[in-house]
Amino acid sequence: MTEDEAPAGSQRPLEGLLVADFSRVLAGPYATMLLADLGADVVKVEGPHGDETRTWTPPDRDGVATYYLSINRGKRSIALDLRDEGDAELARELARRADIMIQNFKPGGLAKYRLDYLSVRAANPTVVYASISGFGAGPGARVPGYDLMVQALSGLMSLTGEPDGPPYRAGVSVIDVITGNHAAIGILAALRHRDLTGEGQHVEVNLLSSALSGLVNQSSAYVAGGVVPYRMGNEHPSVYPYEPLPTADRDIIIAAANDGQFRALCGVLGAPELADDPRFLHNADRTANRAELRPLLAERLATRGAAEWFDALVGVGVPCGPINTVDGGFALAERFGLEPVVSVGEAGRAVPTTRHPIRFSETPARYRLPPPELDEHGAELRKWLSTPNG
Numbered sequence: 001m002t003e004d005e006a007p008a009g010s011q012r013p014l015e016g017l018l019v020a021d022f023s024r025v026l027a028g029p030y031a032t033m034l035l036a037d038l039g040a041d042v043v044k045v046e047g048p049h050g051d052e053t054r055t056w057t058p059p060d061r062d063g064v065a066t067y068y069l070s071i072n073r074g075k076r077s078i079a080l081d082l083r084d085e086g087d088a089e090l091a092r093e094l095a096r097r098a099d100i101m102i103q104n105f106k107p108g109g110l111a112k113y114r115l116d117y118l119s120v121r122a123a124n125p126t127v128v129y130a131s132i133s134g135f136g137a138g139p140g141a142r143v144p145g146y147d148l149m150v151q152a153l154s155g156l157m158s159l160t161g162e163p164d165g166p167p168y169r170a171g172v173s174v175i176d177v178i179t180g181n182h183a184a185i186g187i188l189a190a191l192r193h194r195d196l197t198g199e200g201q202h203v204e205v206n207l208l209s210s211a212l213s214g215l216v217n218q219s220s221a222y223v224a225g226g227v228v229p230y231r232m233g234n235e236h237p238s239v240y241p242y243e244p245l246p247t248a249d250r251d252i253i254i255a256a257a258n259d260g261q262f263r264a265l266c267g268v269l270g271a272p273e274l275a276d277d278p279r280f281l282h283n284a285d286r287t288a289n290r291a292e293l294r295p296l297l298a299e300r301l302a303t304r305g306a307a308e309w310f311d312a313l314v315g316v317g318v319p320c321g322p323i324n325t326v327d328g329g330f331a332l333a334e335r336f337g338l339e340p341v342v343s344v345g346e347a348g349r350a351v352p353t354t355r356h357p358i359r360f361s362e363t364p365a366r367y368r369l370p371p372p373e374l375d376e377h378g379a380e381l382r383k384w385l386s387t388p389n390g
Contacts, residue, residue, distance in 0.1 A: 012039025013363045017191075019043065020094045021075065022103035022115070024051045026147070026173055027207070028132050029071040030180035032102060035187070036074030037356040037365040043094060043381060044075040047082075050374040061351065069371045073344050073353050076369065076377035082113045091115060093385045096123045100187055104132040107141035117202045128190040130183050130203040137204065145207045147173035154211035155229075159218055162233045179210040240286040241265075244323060246298050249305040254297075255319040259283065264316040268309075269300040345370030 014035055019042040021032045029044075029051070036042040044051075053068040060066060080087040095101050095115055103110060110116045117129045131137075134145015148169055151157045156175070157167035186203040194200055212219050217238070221227045229237060236242035241262075244251035256262040259282055263275040274280055274296060279289045286293055301309060306322040313320045324332065333340035343350040344367040356365035 011363065012366055013360075015039035017041065017099040018097060020091075020098035020101040021045060022091075022101065022105070022110070023132060024104065025053055026071060026176035027179040027183065028102050028104045029053075030177060031130075031132075031183040031187070032075065033071050033073060034180075034184050034356065035100070036369075037367065038363075039366070040100070042075040043098075043377075044072065044077045044372065045091060045094065046077060046079050046374060048079055050079065054374065064371070069351055069353065072371035073351070073367060074369050075372055076381060077372035077375055078378045078381040079375035082115075088113050088115075090382060090385045092120075092123070094381075095120045095127070097385075098124065098127060100128045100130065100191075102130040102132070102183065102187070106144070107131070107133050107137040121200065121202075124200070126194055126198060126200040128187055128194060128200050128203060130187050130190075130205070132179060132183055133204070133206045135208050136206045140206075140208070147176045147207070150175045150207040150211050154208055154215065155218075156211060156215065159215075159229055159231055161231050163231050165231075167231065175207050175211045175214065178214040179205055179207050182210050182213070235290070238287060239283060240290040240293065241297060245294070245301055247301045247304060247306045247309055251323055252301070252306040252309055253321050253323060254313070257283070257319070261318050262286065265297075265313065265318045268312050268316055268318070269297065271296070271300055342367050344368075 017035075017040045019032055019035055019040045021028065021042050021044045023029055023032065024046070032040075032042045032044070051068060051072070053071075054065055056065045056067040061069060078090075080091050082088045082091060092114060101120060103115070108116070111119070117131070120127055120129055134140065134150065135143050151160075151169050151174070152167070154175070157169055160170060161168040182205045183203070186205060190201050190203050218229045221229050221237070234243045239255070239257050242255045242257060244253050254265065256265045259275075262280070262283075263272075266272050266275040274293070278285070280286045280293055304312075310320055310322060322328075330340050338355070340355050341352050342355050343352050345351055349370060351370045353367070353371075356367075358365065
């Protein structure tokens with residue numbers, strides 16, 4: 001698909017809002033891409049050498065890192081050297097005109113350019129100004145924040161991997177993505193507040209707080225239960241079966257999270273008696289007796305392949321699925337009619353990207369611009385910012 005999804009003439013929910021995007025790498029650019037998909041005009045401000053993710057290869061597409069392409073569609077790029085007073089003045093003018101400004105410099109790092117919240121607010125009182133940091137603006141401000149560090153420091157890595165093996169990072173920068181989502185949510189909430197009161201505000205998110213929030217039940221185990229969670233491989237601390245199990249050809253994930261699903265699983269496996277066994281009657285019983293239950297399930301699953309079990313089990317409402325590679329995930333989304341890939345840009349320069357994850361009945365996401373080249377829109381933006389009341 002190369003054209004916008006929305007019907008002709010329809011307005012996207014963030015149409016008319018200008019975003020001054022002073023963020024780079026992942027969390028901030030991911031947040032601003034989501035806003036761009038929903039209609040915001042996002043101006044990506046880059047240093048003279050550009051966002052470092054442009055060069056994070058391999059892999060690449062036509063010499064541009066696919067990492068950069070994944071989080072920068074829908075934006076216009078201008079390269080500004082904030083150490084140059086002329087460029088810094090253009091940056092301040094952009095911030096003055098913006099509805100939203102987002103940045104992930106080290107706390108206090110923009111003050112010398114008069115682009116910190118207090119300076120921007122003085123010129124633009126209704127601005128929604130979002131700051132992303134690693135560890136907040138307090139004692140942790142001096143510590144640089146990277147996803148891998150925070151996966152380690154938050155405890156996430158201590159939960160990832162086999163019980164008798166080393167901690168592992170998640171296969172994607174999940175803390176950056178969670179933080180980007182939190183930034184977008186905070187910005188939208190602040191916009192609603194502005195609609196009601198006419199007041200802007202400062203929205204602050206940090207990687208560590210987002211990580212601890214994103215640990216959900218595991219953080220609650222500690223905060224509310226006094227329990228320090230530990231690595232369990234692919235097992236779940238509170239639900240069973242909820243892990244990969246072997247079949248005749250490859251593993252399949254089975255997530256029978258309640259008694260009804262477990263009974264349906266046992267029926268399809270041809271072992272209805274397991275659902276009535278006192279050892280496995282309720283989830284707490286199955287969790288406590290998982291070592292006894294697992295081989296009984298594996299014995300029956302060994303009679304058919306994963307794809308065959310998938311069709312049979314989802315047919316009775318049992319959550320399950322083979323462990324796909326990424327191409328398999330996209331193929332499944334296509335099979336389910338989710339159209340996971342959208343091509344953005346004119347013929348000859350169209351870039352395949354992953355579809356915006358939210359569906360709207362009246363104001364669908366639209367994909368106006370491909371990820372920009374460095375300073376691709378610099379001339380037009382400099383002219384606009386240099387024009388009074390432009």
